[in-house]
Structure formats: structure tokens, C-alpha cells
Amino acid sequence: MIEFLKRLFGLSKPAASRNQPTGTAPRRPSAAPGRSSAPDPKPQGARERWAEAAAKPIDATASPEALCGITEGMSPLEIDQRLAELHRRHNRAATSLDAKLRDEAAIMLDAIAAVKEKLPPS
Numbered sequence: 001m002i003e004f005l006k007r008l009f010g011l012s013k014p015a016a017s018r019n020q021p022t023g024t025a026p027r028r029p030s031a032a033p034g035r036s037s038a039p040d041p042k043p044q045g046a047r048e049r050w051a052e053a054a055a056k057p058i059d060a061t062a063s064p065e066a067l068c069g070i071t072e073g074m075s076p077l078e079i080d081q082r083l084a085e086l087h088r089r090h091n092r093a094a095t096s097l098d099a100k101l102r103d104e105a106a107i108m109l110d111a112i113a114a115v116k117e118k119l120p121p122s
Contacts (some may be wrong), residue, residue, distance in 0.1 A: 058104045064111035064118075081117065087112050 068086055070079055093105035
């Protein structure tokens, strides 16, 4: 039974030989014909999407709905989720040491409040 377990878990090999490379590197599959060999674009995570949105300047003359990204086809639940996300982001930025970030946060918090006033109570 012990011999079986040793073979099962690979304990029969010396410890030094298990950590040594085998000498052959794994081969990458070649690109399919007709496709470029450029790497596929990496899917964007939440952090990358947030950084991209934060890099865009805020237009203080736009409507509150446009500032918040509210469109005609959005359901009340989607609007609530979007406003909650924006409120979390800009409420944190309102206490930033960066004056530009604080000013943008004040504009966005005012826009969020204006949109919430227009919404029917849920």
C-alpha cells in the first residue's frame, strides 16, 4: 500500500530531479492561417474601465443625465445601479487632496442629485 501511495504522489523519484527542468520547453501553438500573430486584446477589468472613465474630462455644461451616462433605454434598476456606482466613486474623490479631482467630484455629485430628484420614488 505504501509503495502504491509513493508512486501515486510521485514520491519514488528523488527530490532533486523533480525540481529540475526536463530540457524541453513547452511549444506554443502556432497562429491559425489567415490570422495575425498579434496577441489578443486583454479583456478589461473593473480597474481598467474605471481608469479609462476617470481619464475623460467632465463637461460641466452637459445635462445631468449625460454626465451620469443615463440613456433613454435604461430601466429604473439600471439607473439606480449606475447612480450608486457613480456616487461611490465621486463621494470618495470629494475628499481628495487633488483640487481638480475635488472640483470634478462636486460637479458629478450635483449631477447625481439632480438625476435622483427627477426619478420617481422607488
